[in-house]
Amino acid sequence: MTAGSSTGARHASPVRRARKIAPWVYFLIAVAAVLVLSAVRVLAGATDLTSSGTVQAALTAAVPLAMAALAGMWAERGGVVNIGLEGMMVLGTFGAGYAGYQWGPWAAVAFGLLLGVVGGLLHAVATVSFGVDHIISGVAINLLAPGAALFLSKLYFADAPGGGQKQSPRIADAPKVTVPGLSDVLGTVEGKHWFFVSDVAGVLRGLVTEVSLLTVLAALLIVWSGWVLWRTPFGLRLRSCGEAPTAAESLGVNVYRYKYLAVIASGGFAGLGGAFLAVSSGQFRDGQTGGRGFIGLAAMIFGNWRPGGLATGATLFGYTDALALRGSAAVHALLLLLGIALVVVAVVQYRSGHHVLSAVAAALGVLFGYWYFASDEVPAELVGAAPYVVTLLVLGLASQRLRPPRMAGEPYRKGQGK
Amino acid sequence: MPTEPAAGGEPAPAVELSGITKRFPGVTANSDVNITVRAGTVHALVGENGAGKSTLMKILYGMQQPDEGQIRIGGVPTAFGSPADAIKAGIGMVHQHFMLADNLTVLENVVLGSEPRAGVRLDFRAARERIREISAAYSLNVDPDRVVDDLGVGERQRVEILKVLYRGARTLILDEPTAVLVPQEVDELFGNLRELKAEGLTIVFISHKLDEVLSVADDITVMRRGTTVASVSPREVTSRQLAELMVGSALPVPELRDSTVTDRPVLTVTGLTVTGADGRTVLDGLSFTIHAGEVLGIAGVEGNGQAELVEALMGIRTPTAGTVRLGGENITRASTRHRREAGIGYVPEDRHRQGVLLEATLWENRVLGHQTRRPSSRGALLDLKGAKADTERIVRDYDVRTPGIGVHASALSGGNQQKLIVGREMSADPVLLIASHPTRGVDVGAQAAIWEHIRRARAEHLAVLLISADLDELIGMSDTLAVILRGRLVADYDPSTVTPEQLGSAMTGAGRED
Structure with missing residues (x-):
């Protein structure tokens, strides 16, 4: 057990490591995914599956999730688990509501960010300076923030024109951009309902039409975060605090400082996520975040604590969210889609030797397929739950070789390394 | 025997510590320590656990400040306020427990904290070139782009050395570098050290493995109870003399007096076959x-x-074939607890992994493995009073040096932890003791005590399975000797006639006699 298994694991790990995947493989996967989507669309007659409207809605829904996931990544890369994302997002939504109706969407974004930073700072003080357990501090923030937001909302919005006890007055939407010409051409093609071609056109059109500048900003922030964390000395030092803080300390890195910066950045991104949510839905409302902070965490884990991965995860959740909004026909088609996806997962897991997981995925896949063919629609009560069901299944069954930051969530005290 | 290295005409010593004294509340860790490390040599610092080696090296590396005494680097008096100062003065430390981030690449680990920059960006290309350069210059054979998690222990150590060299160190402190290495890796490390020496670097090598010290060091300084007791040349001492200098008295010898072997079989193993996970x-x-x-x-x-x-004997691993009988009972498929209750005591090879819970008190550790038996329990409940009283007895009888039985096991030195384990395993009057490396990493005093306990139990008809890497211990303590090679018992020897050389060649398969 002792010597045998440890050396065994050491020798086995290089073989099991995820290999670098070439860009063309991603491209092929994307093409295959659209092919499956269009097949399901034709079969189920659910045009919403690949319509530009769905893609737009998916993007809008994905942005706050992606920001939450990004926030989680920043904190955990710095070694602090931030389960208080939800609360920080709530602060962000309130900040956006407060500034937004008075001074417009960009002020909303700035205030949301600011309040998120306040939340992050609180978490940093608790976890880094006082060594409070990360989960406890996070839960405390999650309890504190909605209460504070509701209190402030009663204070500031109840008498504001168009506001109420639990909601802010309207916020003007952020400017939207459309690629001129291209959007129209794609629109024409999409309207033809050709197999595959129209689907591609629909997806692309969704990506170039009426895109909020906030979405563009979010995309830039994801890329920027990846660059900062993986390409700069600052990022290396920050990540080293999540991987091996004592080693970092022995090399002269001020671990406390980087942890503070990581958690504050995390709060800022979560606040931004909340602000984007409030601006895109036109106002602050009590309970608006609806667990998005947690789904963001799930997207982060799905994305293996990396920007590209978490963006994929957020898009996935955003897409199911959008379908749920489109109504029960789309969710019904989603059953078939999920069935197919689970069978694919089953095959992949089988080939990597996880037979039990594979069997579970296959069984669930068949079950969803059966459900699809045996019914005409999904009960309305379940439609709204679709994103969460997908979250669960994806997280449970797609278990890849995850590489979380080694010391995330571990207490760290300066000078205790040996 | 103590010699003074010839000083005339040579360059100033790389490191000179004179009169170093360091006191902690209640203890003096170092008192009047004097060491002269010549430039371009491997200087070994040997001593028992607790002799003050680590404190001294922490002082030299700036992690602690001496109360008295002077440090001279290259002849210049220096004072270090922090490791950063020591690094600036060209001193680097390779810690015994690696300071590496497993999920980061070698390059990231090496440059962390002193990254080459291109604007705000980390200049990966420059870093990679520099690492390759250093790696080639000292034959370290380190690939900058691999993830540390994928590296073996020896490679990780080379990364640590590279990390220190990258920061421009001219004097390297290696704290017990061979403790974690297998023999081939030790040879490789020594090759690297010779390479470093050939390039003019100075190495301070801390160890208590005397054979290794003798083979690699140019000068040896011996520490005992916080002070330097001798400086010797490896050509003039044997490892036995060195050990006696470390201990300050004659060494205990592992030996059994008269045979106590009876003809009553306790453990009978037949055709035991185990298949690994792969x-x-x-x-x-x-x-x-x-x-x-x-x-x-x-x-x-x-x-x-x-x-x-x-593990097969303890029921941790299920054999694929064969039987194990304890006395008259077939225990091949019995649970570990049943085996322990049937009278098997077990001293595991890795005490931190299997022997003790570091974050539990001594008396709690005493209960573990004996939780179903008196005096640790009565019926379904633990008998705290009984367990504590019996822990007191073990502490007394086995000379476990501890402030009390309520402290965590982590507060004890390795030797004292091991004595506690041996005491615990002997406490239930076992009929069979399985002892894996019972004296590994234990200082000489504890070693003698553990041997004595095994001897005494043997006289009371205990059967012992002794597995050890220390050939002197095996030859001295065994009634019968067998050699295991690739999962088979390949040879039997009579310990009264066999030499370590014969055993060594049988162990590697060179001298198969069956």
Whole structure:
């Protein structure tokens, strides 16, 4: 057990490591995914599956999730688990509501960010300076923030024109951009309902039409975060605090400082996520975040604590969210889609030797397929739950070789390394 | 025997510590320590655990400040306020427990904290070139782009050395560098050290493995009870003399006086076969018998099936074939707890992994493995009073040096933890003791005590399976000796006639006589 298994694991790990995947493989996967989507669309007659409207809605829904996931990544890369994302997002939504109706969407974004930073700072003080357990501090923030937001909302919005006890007055939407010409051409093609071609056109059109500048900003922030964390000395030092803080300390890195910066950045991104949510839905409302902070965490884990991965995860959740909004026909088609996806997962897991997981995925896949063919629609009560069901299944069954930051969530005290 | 290195005409010593004294509340860790490390040599610092080596090196590396005394680097008096100062002065430390981030690449680990920059960006290309350069210059053979998690222990150590060299160190402190290495890796490390020396670097090498010290060091300084007691040249001392300098008295010798072997078999193993997780046969048809009052020693290079044998005997691993009988009872499929209750005591090879819970008190550790038996429990409940009283007894009888039985096991030195384990395993009057490396990493005093306890129990008809890498211990403590090679028992020896050389060649398969 002792010597045998440890050396065994050491020798086995290089073989099991995820290999670098070439860009063309991603491209092929994307093409295959659209092919499956269009097949399901034709079969189920659910045009919403690949319509530009769905893609737009998916993007809008994905942005706050992606920001939450990004926030989680920043904190955990710095070694602090931030389960208080939800609360920080709530602060962000309130900040956006407060500034937004008075001074417009960009002020909303700035205030949301600011309040998120306040939340992050609180978490940093608790976890880094006082060594409070990360989960406890996070839960405390999650309890504190909605209460504070509701209190402030009663204070500031109840008498504001168009506001109420639990909601802010309207916020003007952020400017939207459309690629001129291209959007129209794609629109024409999409309207033809050709197999595959129209689907591609629909997806692309969704990506170039009426895109909020906030979405563009979010995309830039994801890329920027990846660059900062993986390409700069600052990022290396920050990540080293999540991987091996004592080693970092022995090399002269001020671990406390980087942890503070990581958690504050995390709060800022979560606040931004909340602000984007409030601006895109036109106002602050009590309970608006609806667990998005947690789904963001799930997207982060799905994305293996990396920007590209978490963006994929957020898009996935955003897409199911959008379908749920489109109504029960789309969710019904989603059953078939999920069935197919689970069978694919089953095959992949089988080939990597996880037979039990594979069997579970296959069984669930068949079950969803059966459900699809045996019914005409999904009960309305379940439609709204679709994103969460997908979250669960994806997280449970797609278990890849995850590489979380080694010391995330571990207490760290300066000078205790040996 | 103590010699003074010839000073005339040579460059100033790389490091000179004179009159260093360091006191902590209640203890003096170092008192009047004097060491002169010549430039371009490997200087070994040897001493028992607790002799003050680590404190001294922390002082030299700036992690602690001396109360008295002077540090001279290259002849210039210096004072270090922090490791950063020491690094600036060209001193680097390779810690015993690696300071590496497993999920980061070698490059990231090496440059962390002093990254080459291109604007705000980390200049990966420059870093990679510099690492390749250093790696080639000292034959470290380190690939900057691999993830540390994928590297073996030896490679990780080379990364640590590279990290220090990258920061421009001219004097390297290696704290017990061989503790974690297998023999081939030790040879490689020594090759690297010679390379570094040839390039004019100075190495301070802390160890208590005397054979290694003798083979690699140019000068040796011996520490005992916080002070330097001798400076010797490896050409003039034997490892035995060195050990006596470390201990300050004659060494204990592992030996059994008269035979106590009876003809009553206690453990009978027939055709024991174990298959590993990857389908390889790790134990292949082992058969042996241990009688009451007999010590069976198993010699072998580590990784030849010893760990699996012990685990199969303890019920941690299920054998694919063969039987294990304890006394008259077939225990091949019995649970570990049943085996322990039937009278098997077990001293595991890795005490931190299997022997003790570091974050539990001594008396709680005493209960573990004996939780179903008196005096630790009565019926379904633990008998705290009984357990504590018996822990007091173990602490007394086995000379476990501890402030009390309520402290965590982590507060004890390795030797004292081991004495506690031996005491615990002996406490339930076992009929069979499985002892894996019982004196590994234990200082000489504790070693003698553990041997004495095994001897005494053997006289009372205890059967012992002794697995050890220390050939002197095996030869001295065994009634019968067997050699294990690739999962088979390949040779039997009479410990009264065999030499360590014969055993060594049988262990590597060079001198197969069957």
